[in-house]
Every structure is written in C-alpha cells, then in structure tokens.
Amino acid sequence: MADDPAPVPHVVPSSAQGMEWEPTGDPIQTDEADPARPITAERRLLCMIVRQLTEELLRATGLENDGDPGRRATSHVRQVAMYVCHVAYSMPMGEVAQAFGRDRSTVGHACRMVEDRRDDRAYDTFVAIVERMASAVHLLAGHRI
Numbered sequence: 001m002a003d004d005p006a007p008v009p010h011v012v013p014s015s016a017q018g019m020e021w022e023p024t025g026d027p028i029q030t031d032e033a034d035p036a037r038p039i040t041a042e043r044r045l046l047c048m049i050v051r052q053l054t055e056e057l058l059r060a061t062g063l064e065n066d067g068d069p070g071r072r073a074t075s076h077v078r079q080v081a082m083y084v085c086h087v088a089y090s091m092p093m094g095e096v097a098q099a100f101g102r103d104r105s106t107v108g109h110a111c112r113m114v115e116d117r118r119d120d121r122a123y124d125t126f127v128a129i130v131e132r133m134a135s136a137v138h139l140l141a142g143h144r145i
Contacts, residue, residue, distance in 0.1 A: 039098040047099035051081035079110035
C-alpha cells in the first residue's frame with residue numbers, strides 16, 4: 001500500500017548490551033547475568049534503595065494493611081522492588097537476583113506476580129509511582145550504573 005509508513009531502520013544503541021530488540025522497539029532482556037562478573041556495588045545499592053522506597057510507599061498507602069510486616073508483606077515488597085529494578089532500570093533478571101540475594105527464577109516469578117496484579121487499578125498506580133520514583137533516583141545518581 002502507498003499509505004504504509006516506511007520501515008524504521010533497526011538500530012541498537014551501544015548502551016544496549018545484553019538486550020535484544022524486537023520490531024516494536026521494546027527491549028527484551030536476555031535475562032542472563034554474567035556469573036563471572038558480579039553486580040556492581042552501585043547497582044546493588046540502587047536496588048536496595050528501590051526496595052526501601054517500595055516498603056515506605058506500601059506502608060504509606062495502606063495497600064498492605066498489616067500493622068506488623070510479616071513474611072508475606074516482606075515478600076510482596078521484594079517482588080515489587082525486583083520487578084521495578086528489572087523494568088525501570090532494564091536490569092537483566094540475573095543481576096536483579098544477585099542484588100537481592102535470590103535465584104533468577106525467583107525474579108521471574110516476582111515479575112509475573114506483579115504483572116498479574118497490575119489489572120487492579122490501585123495496584124497499577126502504586127507500581128507506576130514506584131517506577132517513577134526509581135527513575136528519579138537513577139537520574140539523581142548522575143551517572144550510568
């Protein structure tokens with residue numbers, strides 16, 4: 001058809017190492033951290049900041065209404081933080097796993113759990129706020145991590 005837009009050239013920026021790109025332009029993580037190269041201290045710190053932001057926001061919003069944060073609440077905070085680190089920072093699941101001291105499959109499970117719950121509008125809003133705050137923290141870091 002004459003009205004079809006011209007195809008966009010497939011360009012992968014040099015900063016996208018470890019990522020594959022699909023035609024839509026959305027990054028797909030290869031999900032493999034190099035076991036010979038441990039996660040940097042900066043990335044680990046960034047993940048721990050996201051975890052703390054998630055916990056504080058969850059407590060402030062009352063979405064997790066347990067007065068005493070138990071095992072379930074702790075797991076939920078960690079799942080959201082893992083998801084946000086993977087999505088907002090484009091960190092491979094293997095690196096997120098290293099940062100949280102968990103297995104890569106645990107990060108995959110956390111991401112699926114958060115995605116499944118995002119159909120709930122309040123939950124989706126909460127996760128979006130955590131993502132925006134995580135992006136702000138990344139900007140404040142002032143350098144590539």
